[in-house]
Amino acid sequence: MSGADDIEVDPRRVRSRTRLLDAATALLKSGGLEAVTVESVTRLSKVAKTTLYRHFDNALQLRAAAIERLLPPVVATPEPGPLRERLICLLERQADAIRDAPMQVSTLAWLATGSDRVDAQTPALTSLSQRLIEQYRVPFDLVLDTPEARAQLGDFDIMFVLSQLVGPLVFTKLIGLGAPTPEYCARIVDDFLAARAVSHPVS
Structure with a gap:
């Protein structure tokens, strides 16, 4: 089973990932990119650093995931026509x-x-x-x-x-x-x- 599959089926991993992204997103909005560090995210989310590293390899990957959360969704393609x-x-x-x-x-x-x-x-x-x-x-x-x-x-x-x-x-x-x-x-x-x-x- 892949890591992605593990995250989907394990509610604890879903919760911990959500808490990490909630914290990273809040830090990104309040302090910019440099505010999103492993230490600040684990402190704000109250998720252990070892757990963070099960979801993200490093702070850059965590920042990228937080950024993606903030952007508008991709719009649907119109039906065929002129x-x-x-x-x-x-x-x-x-x-x-x-x-x-x-x-x-x-x-x-x-x-x-x-x-x-x-x-x-x-x-x-x-x-x-x-x-x-x-x-x-x-x-x-x-x-x-x-x-x-x-x-x-x-x-x-x-x-x-x-x-x-x-x-x-x-x-x-x-x-x-x-x-x-x-x-x-x-x-x-x-x-x-x-x-x-x-x-x-x-x-």
Whole structure:
């Protein structure tokens, strides 16, 4: 039986892991990444250090798990349909997820996995950063990696497209302009499609 299976079937391990992550998350929110240490987490959670090491190899792995807890969930992929409608639906769902995530928490979590934080010396954060990018782009891949989308948009860099579509939603949140409306999401999509139509006219 794997370690993951052990955690799932043993209620004591589930409880201890939850207490450790509760403590790590609280420390991350109140004191930043450096506040999440093995000593501080075990002291706050009242879980023994030996138990902590049964769940996490080191403090970096613990920090990565706490960060992942704070981020908005991955949104569901829209049902099949016209590209414009699917993109608008996707942006509306993404806007809701960004709106519901506390600003301070989300910013802290994203900054903790930024490019200046992840390198060969921080494999846990590097792995987390890569995994988050892969997870968050999945619904966009499923909408954009279709024959219709390729015919309409031509060749494109998915990460650049994500910055064009999701970037305005994040910027709106960061500067405190309020939650994007469905009309705002539709305008982002229409502007994006119009720009692509100019650079890649459909024959």
